[in-house]
Amino acid sequence: MMETVEILKRLCEASYEAVPDSETHKAIIEIMTPLSEKITTDNLGNIICTVKSEGKKHVVLSAHADKIGMVVTAIDNATGMLKVAKSGGVDNRTLAASRVKVTGKKEIKGCVTSTPPHLTKGDRTAVPAIEDLYIDCGLTYDEISEIVSPGDRAEYHSPVCELLGGRYTGAYMDNCAGCTAVIKACEKLLKDGTDNKITAIFTTREETGKGGAAASFTALQPDFAFITDVSFGRAPGVPPEMSSPLGSGGMICISPILQKEISDFLIETAEKHGIPYTVEVMGSRTMTDSDVAVTAGRGIKTGLVSVPLTNMHTPVETLDIKDVEAVASILSAAAKEVM
Amino acid sequence: MFTILKELCNINGTSGREHKVREYIISRLGDIPYTVDALGSIIVELKGKEKAKNKVMIAAHMDEVGFIATYVTEDGLIKFDTVGGILPAVMSGRKVCFENGTFGVIGSKPVHLSSESEKKTLLTEDKLFIDIGARDKKEALSCVMPGDTAVFAPDYEEIGDKIVSKALDDRTGCAIMLKMIEEGVKYDTVFAFTVQEEAGLRGAGCVTNRVCPDYSIVLEATTASDIAGVADSSRVCVQGEGAVLSFMDNSTIYDKDVFRTALSLAEEKGIKVQVKTAVAGGNDSGIIHKSGFGVKAAAISAPCRYIHSQSNMLKKSDITACYELARALSEKLSDA
Numbered sequence: 001m002m003e004t005v006e007i008l009k010r011l012c013e014a015s016y017e018a019v020p021d022s023e024t025h026k027a028i029i030e031i032m033t034p035l036s037e038k039i040t041t042d043n044l045g046n047i048i049c050t051v052k053s054e055g056k057k058h059v060v061l062s063a064h065a066d067k068i069g070m071v072v073t074a075i076d077n078a079t080g081m082l083k084v085a086k087s088g089g090v091d092n093r094t095l096a097a098s099r100v101k102v103t104g105k106k107e108i109k110g111c112v113t114s115t116p117p118h119l120t121k122g123d124r125t126a127v128p129a130i131e132d133l134y135i136d137c138g139l140t141y142d143e144i145s146e147i148v149s150p151g152d153r154a155e156y157h158s159p160v161c162e163l164l165g166g167r168y169t170g171a172y173m174d175n176c177a178g179c180t181a182v183i184k185a186c187e188k189l190l191k192d193g194t195d196n197k198i199t200a201i202f203t204t205r206e207e208t209g210k211g212g213a214a215a216s217f218t219a220l221q222p223d224f225a226f227i228t229d230v231s232f233g234r235a236p237g238v239p240p241e242m243s244s245p246l247g248s249g250g251m252i253c254i255s256p257i258l259q260k261e262i263s264d265f266l267i268e269t270a271e272k273h274g275i276p277y278t279v280e281v282m283g284s285r286t287m288t289d290s291d292v293a294v295t296a297g298r299g300i301k302t303g304l305v306s307v308p309l310t311n312m313h314t315p316v317e318t319l320d321i322k323d324v325e326a327v328a329s330i331l332s333a334a335a336k337e338v339m
Numbered sequence: 340m341f342t343i344l345k346e347l348c349n350i351n352g353t354s355g356r357e358h359k360v361r362e363y364i365i366s367r368l369g370d371i372p373y374t375v376d377a378l379g380s381i382i383v384e385l386k387g388k389e390k391a392k393n394k395v396m397i398a399a400h401m402d403e404v405g406f407i408a409t410y411v412t413e414d415g416l417i418k419f420d421t422v423g424g425i426l427p428a429v430m431s432g433r434k435v436c437f438e439n440g441t442f443g444v445i446g447s448k449p450v451h452l453s454s455e456s457e458k459k460t461l462l463t464e465d466k467l468f469i470d471i472g473a474r475d476k477k478e479a480l481s482c483v484m485p486g487d488t489a490v491f492a493p494d495y496e497e498i499g500d501k502i503v504s505k506a507l508d509d510r511t512g513c514a515i516m517l518k519m520i521e522e523g524v525k526y527d528t529v530f531a532f533t534v535q536e537e538a539g540l541r542g543a544g545c546v547t548n549r550v551c552p553d554y555s556i557v558l559e560a561t562t563a564s565d566i567a568g569v570a571d572s573s574r575v576c577v578q579g580e581g582a583v584l585s586f587m588d589n590s591t592i593y594d595k596d597v598f599r600t601a602l603s604l605a606e607e608k609g610i611k612v613q614v615k616t617a618v619a620g621g622n623d624s625g626i627i628h629k630s631g632f633g634v635k636a637a638a639i640s641a642p643c644r645y646i647h648s649q650s651n652m653l654k655k656s657d658i659t660a661c662y663e664l665a666r667a668l669s670e671k672l673s674d675a
Binding site for chain 1: 414416424426427428429431432433434441442443444445446447448449450451452458459460461462463468470471472473474478482492494496498499500501503562564565566567568569573575617619620644645646647648649650652654
């Protein structure tokens with residue numbers, strides 16, 4: 001059994017390339033294999049793990065496994081630098097001079113260009129547009145053309161690093177934190193036993209419009225879906241009503257688009273087991289896979305529990321590992337006890 | 340030289356806090372005599388095989404740009420100022436490392452919750468904070484006190500013939516000098532590893548007043564803008580075209596004779612050299628040439644992309660050209 005941090009680190013640092021070649025997906029499948037009776041992938045690359053194939057109610061635990069990043073659109077003839085477009089909501093304010101890795105025929109390291117001081121025209125605070133940034137891998141056009149082609153993917157290279165008191169920072173906590181919580185919940189369910197049928201899914205395309213989850217949920221049509229993602233951690237400038245402090249446990253969502261009885265059930269479950277949690281209230285869509293899961297097929301009873309995260313969509317996404325464990329505990333208890 | 344450069348780059352040493360770099364350099368000097376001055380610069384008066392006609396001082400700075408903690412909030416977040424010039428574009432979302440090994444991140448409000456105007460404006464250091472994971476002021480203060488300094492977290496990478504790292508400015512100059520010292524010199528030569536260049540050329544003047552050289556050669560990294568989307572005339576210098584010679588920058592008008600000598604020497608010896616095509620930036624020459632009894636100054640720089648960020652990028656062949664030119668020029672000037 002892998003430690004929570006080990007799983008998180010492994011998933012965060014594995015490159016995410018178009019499936020089925022994604023190192024992230026390979027890592028998930030490898031870690032889930034001993035926990036699953038069967039693992040399949042569907043047309044959109046979602047990973048479907050049958051953890052327990054028989055049972056009273058069918059419960060799906062789900063996290064999106066895709067990552068934000070960039071896609072190479074062209075190679076500059078003169079310099080060999082890569083022109084890119086964004087794939088998902090990359091924060092332009094953190095791109096200049098950031099380290100990246102590019103997954104072409106092999107993985108290579110590089111950095112994003114930054115405008116030299118003498119060319120900033122006195123405006124130190126203008127955010128560079130993605131059109132003005134390139135990726136510099138230090139290679140000439142001829143050298144890089146052998147490795148990288150338009151359509152290849154680039155992503156932040158920012159390995160997981162430990163801060164004080166069980167907090168960790170790095171790129172792609174969103175949503176490797178959720179994937180890790182699902183994995184740990186499956187471990188707990190197998191250890192404690194359950195009368196329910198359990199499936200774990202790791203979805204694609206959440207960051208680019210939630211295209212992956214609907215297909216899996218429609219195909220599986222489970223009785224219940226418990227979804228986990230990241231949400232806003234408390235930080236300067238972040239409204240308290242939209243965030244929870246790191247270390248305060250899982251964020252259980254209440255939203256008009258999710259069944260209230262499921263949110264209440266999750267809260268009762270956390271209370272009953274003494275698992276730390278906070279309540280996150282939204283007026284409409286949750287901007288997670290829950291939005292499409294709840295209306296998939298004939299409709300699914302859906303709950304959302306999130307890991308609080310600061311600096312979302314930057315190379316220094318920061319979380320408290322205890323929150324990942326709290327989410328795993330809520331998910332496993334809920335999956336075991338729901339009826 | 341490149342192994343030493345990697346080790347030098349990974350050391351934490353902002354302006355005024357160069358002691359770990361200094362200890363490393365002194366450890367490499369072995370039995371060679373040296374002096375550390377009141378500000379912390381190292382001066383090595385290296386004996387050559389012959390006496391020099393003119394006194395030549397070669398200099399590079401030990402410090403790097405970074406951050407200094409100014410205040411800790413009740414929430415345990417660290418307010419900071421920059422040490423040296425760091426553009427807002429390369430600050431948000433970076434990992435930093437304090438001298439005692441405590442890691443932190445420069446955090447910001449998530450893009451999802453930012454207004455359109457916030458998305459278009461970079462936050463400056465007065466509005467940013469460093470998060471070390473502390474839950475409150477007390478926990479933060481147990482690791483970081485106001486006055487403690489941090490640098491971009493070390494992440495040295497080699498890609499082909501290129502090096503990407505923090506602090507290549509100017510551990511590169513330090514590494515070249517260490518190589519020259521270890522190999523020995525033909526004429527008596529003074530080597531100065533200076534402090535506080537990034538804080539406004541503070542250390543090199545005192546060194547020059549002590550040494551009183553006739554000539555100075557500053558070894559540096561200078562801005563290369565040879566990146567996609569920049570016109571040829573704005574590139575300043577170009578990677579792969581060799582050592583960069585300056586005729587003038589924001590801090591110095593370089594000695595014309597020395598500049599010409601360096602160019603012809605490079606041609607004669609087959610060393611790749613280019614001229615810096617902009618009056619921009621500055622280096623320790625700015626204080627050196629005005630100190631002592633006045634000094635005929637030269638600057639030899641490696642063309643560096645993304646200077647003053649976590650990702651300085653240099654080409655090894657350019658560093659080698661700087662080394663070769665520094666050796667040739669110092670010998671020529673010593674015997675002129």
